[in-house]
Amino acid sequence: MAAPPSSRLQSILQEAVQSVQWTHSLFWQICPQQGILIWGDGYYNGAIKTRKTVQPMEVSAEEASPQRSQQLRELYDSLSAGETN
Structure with missing residues (x-):
């Protein structure tokens, strides 16, 4: 089964x-x-946190969504790289 287009997904x-x-x-x-499951996409429904800061509340959910998804993707990539090393 192919994934829906990114914005629809x-x-x-x-x-x-x-x-x-x-x-x-x-x-x-x-x-x-x-023959394994791989990352397709993700959506994070919470505050965007870094080690030192929390994103200001002025950012709307629509604006933050791509950042949240990118953070999830980076986490997945990081964890995947750790398993292959």
């Missing part, structure tokens, strides 16, 4: 996570070559 993940008030939702897809 983001919308679906956002609706799913907000409807049940979870922190995040993830979409996994199968990699046919390796």
Whole structure:
């Protein structure tokens, strides 16, 4: 099954996570070559945190969504790299 286009997938993940008030939702897809699940996309429904700061509240959810998803992707990539090393 192919993933929906990115903006549609983001919308679906956002609706799913907000409807049940979870922190995040993830979409996994199968990699046919390796026979494993790989990252498809994700949506984080919480404050954007770094080690030292929390993003100001002036940023709307729509503006923060791409940043949240990018942070999830970077975390996944980091964890994946750790398993292969």
